Amino acid sequence: MRTAFIESLCEAAAGDPNIWLLTGDLGYSVLEVFSQRFPDRYVNVGVAEQNMMGVAAGLAMSGKTVVAYSIVNFVTLRCLEQIRCDICYHGASVKIVGVGGGYAYGALGHTHHGIEDLSVLGSMPGVDVVAPADPIETRLAVQTLLQRKGPAYLRLGKAGEPKVHQNSPAFGVGSIVPVREGRDVLFITTGGLLEEALRASQQLVAAGLDPAVWSNPWLRPFDVARVTAAAKDFAVIVTAEEGVITGGLGARVAQIISGMEGSRARHIGVGVPPEVGPSALSQKAARARFGLDANALAAQALAAMKRS
Amino acid sequence: MSTERPNSAVASGQPLTSASEQSTREFARRLRVHVLRMTHRARASHVGTCLSIADVLAVLYGAVARVDPTNPDWHGRDRVIMSKGHGAAALYAALVVRGFFPEEWLDRYCQDGALPGHVTHRGVPGVDASTGSLGHGLSLGCGMALAAQSERLDRRTFVILSDGELDEGSIWEALMFAAHHRLGRLFAVIDYNKIQSFGRVEEVLALEPLAAKLRAFGWNVVEVDGHDHAALSRALTQLPQAAPTVLIAHTVKGKGVSFMEDRLEWHYRSPSDEQLAAGLLELGAVV
Numbered sequence: 001m002r003t004a005f006i007e008s009l010c011e012a013a014a015g016d017p018n019i020w021l022l023t024g025d026l027g028y029s030v031l032e033v034f035s036q037r038f039p040d041r042y043v044n045v046g047v048a049e050q051n052m053m054g055v056a057a058g059l060a061m062s063g064k065t066v067v068a069y070s071i072v073n074f075v076t077l078r079c080l081e082q083i084r085c086d087i088c089y090h091g092a093s094v095k096i097v098g099v100g101g102g103y104a105y106g107a108l109g110h111t112h113h114g115i116e117d118l119s120v121l122g123s124m125p126g127v128d129v130v131a132p133a134d135p136i137e138t139r140l141a142v143q144t145l146l147q148r149k150g151p152a153y154l155r156l157g158k159a160g161e162p163k164v165h166q167n168s169p170a171f172g173v174g175s176i177v178p179v180r181e182g183r184d185v186l187f188i189t190t191g192g193l194l195e196e197a198l199r200a201s202q203q204l205v206a207a208g209l210d211p212a213v214w215s216n217p218w219l220r221p222f223d224v225a226r227v228t229a230a231a232k233d234f235a236v237i238v239t240a241e242e243g244v245i246t247g248g249l250g251a252r253v254a255q256i257i258s259g260m261e262g263s264r265a266r267h268i269g270v271g272v273p274p275e276v277g278p279s280a281l282s283q284k285a286a287r288a289r290f291g292l293d294a295n296a297l298a299a300q301a302l303a304a305m306k307r308s
Numbered sequence: 309m310s311t312e313r314p315n316s317a318v319a320s321g322q323p324l325t326s327a328s329e330q331s332t333r334e335f336a337r338r339l340r341v342h343v344l345r346m347t348h349r350a351r352a353s354h355v356g357t358c359l360s361i362a363d364v365l366a367v368l369y370g371a372v373a374r375v376d377p378t379n380p381d382w383h384g385r386d387r388v389i390m391s392k393g394h395g396a397a398a399l400y401a402a403l404v405v406r407g408f409f410p411e412e413w414l415d416r417y418c419q420d421g422a423l424p425g426h427v428t429h430r431g432v433p434g435v436d437a438s439t440g441s442l443g444h445g446l447s448l449g450c451g452m453a454l455a456a457q458s459e460r461l462d463r464r465t466f467v468i469l470s471d472g473e474l475d476e477g478s479i480w481e482a483l484m485f486a487a488h489h490r491l492g493r494l495f496a497v498i499d500y501n502k503i504q505s506f507g508r509v510e511e512v513l514a515l516e517p518l519a520a521k522l523r524a525f526g527w528n529v530v531e532v533d534g535h536d537h538a539a540l541s542r543a544l545t546q547l548p549q550a551a552p553t554v555l556i557a558h559t560v561k562g563k564g565v566s567f568m569e570d571r572l573e574w575h576y577r578s579p580s581d582e583q584l585a586a587g588l589l590e591l592g593a594v595v
């Protein structure tokens with residue numbers, strides 16, 4: 001995802017001299033292609049994320065489109081009030097990019113578990129919040145966000161994720177990306193969990209079901225229309241997010257279902273509880289622990305289908 | 309965003325003549341009168357902080373900053389960031405005296421839907437940045453100054469800080485950044501009235517030796533009497549240096565109204581009817 005991010009950023013910057021890139025002293029072996037090609041529009045601000053966000057806002061208020069890059073927690077939680085007051089309140093075109101979303105850096109310990117970002121950024125005023133599923137969605141997200149005015153948060157994984165999409169899908173602002181058609185169980189995922197849900201769907205097919213799988217990169221704006229329709233069409237909706245269940249994808253889906261007429265869907269919201277968890281926890285282990293890997297998602301969907 | 313030169317007279321950016329000093333003094337007097345009336349009417353706090361910074365704002369908006377009330381979004385204008393956003397009443401009053409919006413707007417200070425008690429740019433011509441949480445403005449100013457430097461514009465960026473605000477670590481991040489990037493057209497002004505919100509600065513969290521710290525951070529440091537218009541003007545119009553410049557403006561909280569001077573309580577209290585009358589009398593205004 002990081003490679004797709006920097007490649008598409010460089011392509012955009014070649015065509016738009018107002019695009020700047022700031023980093024909080026991270027991005028080794030990733031950002032060099034930008035800094036070497038556009039040295040006048042690249043600043044390593046040092047390990048100072050609060051200042052980075054203020055500088056980014058000041059540049060954006062002077063007509064620039066600014067990408068601010070660091071590890072998830074450092075570029076969101078550390079500088080949250082700068083995001084709220086300096087970026088959001090001014091509607092500044094700062095595109096915040098966090099790497100290491102979810103448990104991508106899980107083995108590095110608690111400080112590097114990027115699990116509250118989507119929930120927290122989703123409560124900031126007027127921010128686009130996007131967590132792409134794979135390098136293809138990442139590329140589309142970068143292109144789309146750089147063309148939109150105003151603040152955005154882009155949550156990335158790390159390097160080396162597989163391409164899940166075969167081709168470049170339709171990627172409208174705030175639109176769900178349907179990946180597999182189906183009729184009874186619907187998986188909706190955000191970020192890199194799409195591949196887990198696709199593998200879970202294969203298990204369900206083997207069990208005689210007809211599951212659908214949707215990728216939901218856009219936490220904001222959110223595809224209310226499609227989720228509303230899904231609640232009428234499917235018996236079971238399983239949402240899966242590599243982040244806390246408070247305020248993320250599942251909470252948004254539950255809110256829509258509880259407020260609508262004619263829903264028949266039973267909703268299973270799978271995610272991470274907002275509690276202190278184990279420290280060293282690989283992404284694979286974390287997904288298993290929190291019911292987010294393919295086996296667990298398939299099992300939860302089957303159990304819900306039996307009850308419905 | 310308009311890029312043409314302003315069509316009305318702009319401040320000269322030159323040191324004050326005695327005539328122009330007279331006019332910035334009148335600017336400051338009118339600003340203080342507005343502030344007293346606003347905080348009295350709204351029963352609002354922060355009158356002391358507004359009076360403290362009144363002379364800096366009067367010199368800045370009356371003589372130094374190249375801004376144009378008829379074209380507030382002029383791209384080449386100097387930027388002014390009131391990082392101590394609780395001095396909002398003083399900033400709004402300065403913008404009124406400079407002609408950015410009608411005096412009547414001040415009557416509704418702190419009322420629903422009107423000018424809020426901390427600085428907003430929304431719907432308020434002449435405000436370059438919204439503030440109110442301390443420690444944000446200098447970073448914003450760094451970004452604006454960096455943008456100007458990259459475009460080789462000669463516009464300046466002025467950031468007004470409080471002394472208590474220097475407790476925020478983000479200020480020191482920004483101080484390092486500005487010096488490292490040689491933002492020579494960035495000016496910070498510290499309203500050094502020696503009082504912060506819950507005590508004397510030296511008792512809460514000592515800043516001294518402040519000038520030495522700022523020099524060590526790579527800034528060009530100028531200490532001035534923050535109520536001396538000629539000195540403020542000289543310092544704010546000096547030729548750009550390689551390093552950013554910080555004015556340590558030694559001020560008195562509540563300056564200009566004798567019973568408010570150097571008293572912590574006027575961070576919070578709003579003037580009663582009698583205190584308003586007494587204050588206006590001292591400022592030579594009609595009650």
Ligand SMILES: [Mg+2]
Pocket residue numbers: 470471472499500501502503504
């Ligand atoms: Mg003070």
